[in-house]
Amino acid sequence: MAYCYDFPRPALTVDCVVFGLDEQNSLKVLLIRRNLPPFKGEWALPGGFVRPDETLEQSARRELGEETGVKDIFLEQLYTFGAVERDPRDRIITVAYYALVNLTEHTINATTDADEAKWFPIDALPSLAFDHLHIFQQALQRLKGKLRYEPIGFELLPQKFPLSQLQHLYETVLGKPLDKRNFRKKILKMGLLTALEEWQTDVAHRAARLYAFDPEQYQELKQQGFNFEL
Amino acid sequence: MAYCYDFPRPALTVDCVVFGLDEQNSLKVLLIRRNLPPFKGEWALPGGFVRPDETLEQSARRELGEETGVKDIFLEQLYTFGAVERDPRDRIITVAYYALVNLTEHTINATTDADEAKWFPIDALPSLAFDHLHIFQQALQRLKGKLRYEPIGFELLPQKFPLSQLQHLYETVLGKPLDKRNFRKKILKMGLLTALEEWQTDVAHRAARLYAFDPEQYQELKQQGFNFEL
Numbered sequence: 001m002a003y004c005y006d007f008p009r010p011a012l013t014v015d016c017v018v019f020g021l022d023e024q025n026s027l028k029v030l031l032i033r034r035n036l037p038p039f040k041g042e043w044a045l046p047g048g049f050v051r052p053d054e055t056l057e058q059s060a061r062r063e064l065g066e067e068t069g070v071k072d073i074f075l076e077q078l079y080t081f082g083a084v085e086r087d088p089r090d091r092i093i094t095v096a097y098y099a100l101v102n103l104t105e106h107t108i109n110a111t112t113d114a115d116e117a118k119w120f121p122i123d124a125l126p127s128l129a130f131d132h133l134h135i136f137q138q139a140l141q142r143l144k145g146k147l148r149y150e151p152i153g154f155e156l157l158p159q160k161f162p163l164s165q166l167q168h169l170y171e172t173v174l175g176k177p178l179d180k181r182n183f184r185k186k187i188l189k190m191g192l193l194t195a196l197e198e199w200q201t202d203v204a205h206r207a208a209r210l211y212a213f214d215p216e217q218y219q220e221l222k223q224q225g226f227n228f229e230l
Numbered sequence: 231m232a233y234c235y236d237f238p239r240p241a242l243t244v245d246c247v248v249f250g251l252d253e254q255n256s257l258k259v260l261l262i263r264r265n266l267p268p269f270k271g272e273w274a275l276p277g278g279f280v281r282p283d284e285t286l287e288q289s290a291r292r293e294l295g296e297e298t299g300v301k302d303i304f305l306e307q308l309y310t311f312g313a314v315e316r317d318p319r320d321r322i323i324t325v326a327y328y329a330l331v332n333l334t335e336h337t338i339n340a341t342t343d344a345d346e347a348k349w350f351p352i353d354a355l356p357s358l359a360f361d362h363l364h365i366f367q368q369a370l371q372r373l374k375g376k377l378r379y380e381p382i383g384f385e386l387l388p389q390k391f392p393l394s395q396l397q398h399l400y401e402t403v404l405g406k407p408l409d410k411r412n413f414r415k416k417i418l419k420m421g422l423l424t425a426l427e428e429w430q431t432d433v434a435h436r437a438a439r440l441y442a443f444d445p446e447q448y449q450e451l452k453q454q455g456f457n458f459e460l
Binding site: 011145225229 | 231232233234235236237238239240241242279280281282283284285286287307309310312313314321323325375378379455457458459
């Protein structure tokens with residue numbers, strides 16, 4: 001069966017850049033190995049064609065689920081990539097989404113649409129199909145930028161954590177060390193965290209105080225944005 | 231002639247939200263009156279279908295030029311809107327772009343694609359076709375958010391200006407008054423402006439000092455972003 005239109009139409013896909021933090025707080029990205037041409041056998045971002053009856057975000061969730069088994073994550077739209085020659089098959093425009101998740105909470109399960117799905121450390125990526133390296137780089141840049149304007153960590157850290165763990169999360173995403181005193185001073189000033197009357201246990205070094213996010217303040221700052229000079 | 235594909239394809243359009251500042255520093259948006267159904271005779275954002283041989287941004291520039299006569303402006307991608315029922319004709323997904331320009335530098339000239347093109351004050355919009363009110367609102371929110379993270383004004387203000395004029399620009403976009411002392415202190419701290427040894431002339435009140443943007447610093451802050459608590 002063929003679908004015919006009066007004017008030529010570009011094809012439309014979605015692609016997902018899912019960043020995952022592992023137990024060692026190292027930053028990874030979820031890739032799939034393609035089982036169809038073009039770029040058959042090569043690694044790529046999970047994604048695929050948008051169906052007429054689904055929104056762009058539904059499409060991104062469906063493709064991500066089908067190709068990697070990863071479900072129920074909060075995807076944000078990144079950017080729409082429309083360079084004329086970006087896909088060798090045809091004029092194909094892609095709407096990219098991105099997310100940052102706790103890797104340990106998601107089971108990878110590649111299905112019929114991909115040969116394999118796997119987390120790769122962001123500093124050791126294989127060569128990627130299409131313009132997917134470019135899309136990945138844009139997503140990483142956006143994620144780094146976001147840290148300055150929005151709180152992160154609520155979905156990534158345990159309920160109670162020492163400040164060093166939150167600092168480590170920031171350092172991982174930014175890919176650079178931060179000054180400890182400065183970080184503590186600034187993060188506490190935001191009123192984002194509640195200092196608990198609890199301390200670390202089972203540590204060899206001096207036990208650090210534990211903190212928790214204030215959920216209301218967290219949501220409010222997520223809406224309003226803030227200014228976190230890092 | 232018909233263009234046929236193995237799978238159904240949504241149609242793809244671009245839409246432009248062009249904000250303009252007029253001589254009174256009031257904020258307007260550029261709309262066109264549609265001369266084709268659906269919504270014939272109603273006001274809408276300038277835009278149209280993406281052609282196979284042009285990038286999304288080229289498409290946005292072309293449509294804007296054809297429908298309004300406005301050319302040579304810097305468009306930024308806003309967001310891609312893909313709600314399933316957003317267009318009564320068909321499944322049509324639109325990539326929205328936005329810009330902020332000095333209205334006095336652009337001549338409006340509606341051509342065959344639109345009956346009329348006109349600047350409307352943002353607080354007195356007519357009813358808009360499709361989901362264009364929603365797109366406009368998203369663009370306005372983005373523009374307001376941008377002020378906090380990026381310098382603006384270089385393309386909008388004269389080469390030399392008193393600080394009050396820059397403050398007025400911020401107040402116009404934000405739609406609220408700002409504290410004068412606070413604004414001056416913060417904006418000067420950024421190193422964005424060069425204080426000139428020149429003062430206003432021909433003013434009834436006490437002549438204010440004139441400032442100019444430091445072009446290098448401006449570009450650097452545009453790249454890096456900054457934190458401007460307003």
